[in-house]
Amino acid sequence: MAAFSTGARLATEITHASELELVSRAREGDEAAFEEIVRRYSPRVFQIASRFFRNRSIVEEIAQEVFLKAFRELRSFEGRGSFEGWLSRIATNRCLNELRSAKRRPESPVADLTDEQVDWLDNHLSDISAARHQASVESAVAADLAEKVLGTLSPDDRLVLTLLDGEELSVKEIAAMTGWSESKVKVQAFRARRRMRKAVEELLKSRSQGERRKTKT
Amino acid sequence: MRNDHITALLEENRFGALSLDDVSMIESHAADCSQCRKAYEASLIAGDLLKARVAETIEPSPFFKTRVMAALRERQREAEMPALARLWKAAGAIVSLMIVIVVILSALALFGSSPQPEIEAVDSPSSLNSLTAERVLFDDDSQVAGDNLTVSQVLETIFASEDADGSY
Numbered sequence: 585m586a587a588f589s590t591g592a593r594l595a596t597e598i599t600h601a602s603e604l605e606l607v608s609r610a611r612e613g614d615e616a617a618f619e620e621i622v623r624r625y626s627p628r629v630f631q632i633a634s635r636f637f638r639n640r641s642i643v644e645e646i647a648q649e650v651f652l653k654a655f656r657e658l659r660s661f662e663g664r665g666s667f668e669g670w671l672s673r674i675a676t677n678r679c680l681n682e683l684r685s686a687k688r689r690p691e692s693p694v695a696d697l698t699d700e701q702v703d704w705l706d707n708h709l710s711d712i713s714a715a716r717h718q719a720s721v722e723s724a725v726a727a728d729l730a731e732k733v734l735g736t737l738s739p740d741d742r743l744v745l746t747l748l749d750g751e752e753l754s755v756k757e758i759a760a761m762t763g764w765s766e767s768k769v770k771v772q773a774f775r776a777r778r779r780m781r782k783a784v785e786e787l788l789k790s791r792s793q794g795e796r797r798k799t800k801t
Numbered sequence: 802m803r804n805d806h807i808t809a810l811l812e813e814n815r816f817g818a819l820s821l822d823d824v825s826m827i828e829s830h831a832a833d834c835s836q837c838r839k840a841y842e843a844s845l846i847a848g849d850l851l852k853a854r855v856a857e858t859i860e861p862s863p864f865f866k867t868r869v870m871a872a873l874r875e876r877q878r879e880a881e882m883p884a885l886a887r888l889w890k891a892a893g894a895i896v897s898l899m900i901v902i903v904v905i906l907s908a909l910a911l912f913g914s915s916p917q918p919e920i921e922a923v924d925s926p927s928s929l930n931s932l933t934a935e936r937v938l939f940d941d942d943s944q945v946a947g948d949n950l951t952v953s954q955v956l957e958t959i960f961a962s963e964d965a966d967g968s969y
Contacts, residue, residue, distance in 0.1 A: 615870065615873075618870075618873070619866060619870055622865070622866045622869050622870070623866050626861040626865055626866065626869075627860065627861060630858070630859055630860060630861045631858050633859075634857065634858050634859040635854070635855055638857065638859075640859055643859045644861075644862070644865060644868070647861065647865070647869075648865075648868060648869050648872055651869045651873075652869070652872060652873060652876060655873060705846070708846055708849065709842060709846075723853065724857075726849065726850055726853030726854075727853045727854050727856070727857045729850055729853075730850035730851060730853050730854035731854065733847070733850060734850075734854065745816075745851060746851065746854070746855060748815065749815045749816045749817075749818075749847075749848060749851050750851035750852060750854060750855035751855050752815070774812050774813060775812075777811065777812045777816065777844070777847075778808075778812050780816075780847045781811065781812070781840060781843045781844050781847055782843075783847075784843040784844075784846050784847045784850070785839055785840065785843040788839070788842070788843060788846070
């Protein structure tokens with residue numbers, strides 16, 4: 585009974601421990617403290633990884649590697665910034681490396697548009713000047729289409745657009761997450777927007793060509 | 802005609818995050834310029850696609866923490882293992898296979914070879930004279946001719962030697 589209450593007290597202590605306390609205990613080899621780190625920060629690591637990968641097993645694999653690397657390098661965390669920021673940087677770099685080592689990107693985003701994707705583009709274009717519906721923006725069709733377009737961009741372009749324009753992080757936050765300078769983030773974003781816009785223009789062109797073919801037949 | 806100022810505006814600002822003034826300026830220009838209209842439409846769609854993509858999030862499963870801790874313990878065990886044990890873990894299969902192959906080859910060498918049959922002296926015409934079939938056929942030495950063998954003796958020698966070693 586006494587052991588149980590001691591265990592429960594320790595568990596409560598760990599749950600309420602500050603970030604720095606947890607890190608310091610984990611450094612000393614306290615497994616429970618590291619377990620609490622994993623529990624506390626895994627949603628953030630998953631969030632970052634799922635911005636770039638849609639397959640659950642890949643996301644889990646990346647998240648696991650991120651935590652294992654974090655554990656190995658706990659001593660290098662100096663506590664000047666937040667632990668979450670430090671962990672986010674590891675996660676972002678891990679995702680970037682994974683994107684870079686992934687197989688070659690397809691040449692064009694326009695191939696194999698599904699009927700749902702063409703419909704989504706049609707509806708969206710007809711609705712472009714009016715207030716657009718959030719529900720349709722969040723649809724799986726749009727996410728598929730986004731993946732198709734983003735898949736044609738370089739890993740760096742994809743990263744900066746996803747974080748800056750998609751997640752609306754600041755240039756400073758992205759610079760901290762990637763280790764890039766702020767001016768690099770801005771220049772990369774400027775170029776990436778042009779490339780993404782052109783990819784979407786291609787997509788729209790192929791959609792209208794497809795429609796013309798459909799009408800002829 | 803394409804207005805570079807508009808495309809620059811689209812690229813400098815986040816997708817779909819233009820000020821109202823910029824939007825009205827772009828829209829009034831885009832009404833008469835199909836290229837800029839297409840670029841503007843594409844940038845709006847790009848913004849919506851990015852929003853749709855980041856709205857998709859995968860949550861950690863309830864077992865994720867357990868999985869990470871198990872992987873961590875496994876890595877720690879591996880790190881604590883002596884160097885020889887780690888080497889054995891990495892190359893153990895190959896070394897074992899090599900040992901098995903060596904044992905099998907040794908066993909075959911020891912027990913697999915049958916004893917050489919003893920060659921009995923065959924009382925054949927070839928043993929009676931010093932001329933082997935090969936010597937009769939290929940030796941140009943005049944000694945053969947000098948032996949004054951008849952054709953039938955030569956043939957008998959050849960066939961007798963073939964029968965004896967059975968190699969033909």
